[in-house]
Amino acid sequence: MKTNRYLVAAAGIIFHLMIGSVYAWSVFTNPIAKQTGWAESSVAFAFSIAIFFLGLSAAFMGRAVEKFGPRLTGTLASFLYGTGTIMTGLAIHQKSLWLLYIAYGVIGGLGLGSGYVTPVSTIIKWFPDKRGLSTGLAIMGFGFAALLTGPIAQQLMVTVGLEQTFYLLGAADFIVMLIAAQFIVRPRTTIANPAGHKLKSGTRLTTGPELTANQALKTKSFVFLWIMFFINITCGIGLVSAASPMAQSMTGMSVQTAAVMVGIIGLFNGFGRLVWATLSDYIGRPATFSAIFIINVAMLTLLLSFQSQIIFVSALCLLLSCYGAGFSVIPAYLGDVFGTKELGAVHGYVLTAWAAAGIVGPVLLSLTHQLFHNYTLTLIAFIVIDLLALVVSFLIRRNFALSTKLVDSEL
Numbered sequence: 001m002k003t004n005r006y007l008v009a010a011a012g013i014i015f016h017l018m019i020g021s022v023y024a025w026s027v028f029t030n031p032i033a034k035q036t037g038w039a040e041s042s043v044a045f046a047f048s049i050a051i052f053f054l055g056l057s058a059a060f061m062g063r064a065v066e067k068f069g070p071r072l073t074g075t076l077a078s079f080l081y082g083t084g085t086i087m088t089g090l091a092i093h094q095k096s097l098w099l100l101y102i103a104y105g106v107i108g109g110l111g112l113g114s115g116y117v118t119p120v121s122t123i124i125k126w127f128p129d130k131r132g133l134s135t136g137l138a139i140m141g142f143g144f145a146a147l148l149t150g151p152i153a154q155q156l157m158v159t160v161g162l163e164q165t166f167y168l169l170g171a172a173d174f175i176v177m178l179i180a181a182q183f184i185v186r187p188r189t190t191i192a193n194p195a196g197h198k199l200k201s202g203t204r205l206t207t208g209p210e211l212t213a214n215q216a217l218k219t220k221s222f223v224f225l226w227i228m229f230f231i232n233i234t235c236g237i238g239l240v241s242a243a244s245p246m247a248q249s250m251t252g253m254s255v256q257t258a259a260v261m262v263g264i265i266g267l268f269n270g271f272g273r274l275v276w277a278t279l280s281d282y283i284g285r286p287a288t289f290s291a292i293f294i295i296n297v298a299m300l301t302l303l304l305s306f307q308s309q310i311i312f313v314s315a316l317c318l319l320l321s322c323y324g325a326g327f328s329v330i331p332a333y334l335g336d337v338f339g340t341k342e343l344g345a346v347h348g349y350v351l352t353a354w355a356a357a358g359i360v361g362p363v364l365l366s367l368t369h370q371l372f373h374n375y376t377l378t379l380i381a382f383i384v385i386d387l388l389a390l391v392v393s394f395l396i397r398r399n400f401a402l403s404t405k406l407v408d409s410e411l
Contacts, residue, residue: 059352124340
């Protein structure tokens, strides 16, 4: 039976919509703190643990995708994430903070990591002609998930209570993810592209050599890509973690307006994943990443220079679109540089940058604000490291061009 590649892509989007509900954690922070008596910071730390384990587990689960197939890793992810969410309700019932960290942070985080890498490398293999668009669609689902989960969770907490909300969401996550995972399969040796041509096994659609994950790790290109991804997430997630207080402090924005702004920038985070990834199919991944860092520097400079609320919101929207872009463009970039032979494993390794940035970004911002009582030094620091990333984005072009010429001369 012939598999429709658009069905695989749709299953991947649905799969990411479910695990992307992790971005709605802030909806639960105050209700959990109120019911258990825990500090809000203690509850919020469960999210940090989950993101940390997402990045770490993605490293070895990416290799598992290549070895055992996306259907198996997707099934495992459904068990882990569903179980972690259900156990979160149990942790609240027992008022056990450590169980919360183990349930949502560790078990749920492992489910996030295995689930995040499951569809991405697979979908790229189905869409060699549209790598940016295909990964942008899948990862856009992850970015938009909070918009779906947030309102549902709010309504459930009102109607059935906090603990039961996690039981129901966990069961729903498990069932939907389990079904979706069965449709996420790798293509056979040949697949049809939109033009109706057959892409034979071994057809070279990458601009570089087909490398194994271990070979990719030893290259300068991988180091450069890791650094760029790390810096982009560090700045982005730092801004996400403090968008509302920054707006209030720097522009005098009201609490209510800042809350609306957070929702708006969330839309740009989601749409940025699709728009930038699709654009990268036309202008190339190297030019896309360079453009991302140029815009980051320009918008951060605007935040420093003006106290206008309109300018602040506009700049932050563009910054968050660039933040989302990093997630969707990096898999396609990896495919361009290292090929798709073991793309799942390579993608998993580069996601360790997410684990590190998830800690560095918010901590850097909170510490500098605590010491200096403003965001000026933080924004200057972000500008400096974005300039560093811009330089790296040019270095990888030169390094990759040289390595490609060397490989081609040996063929």
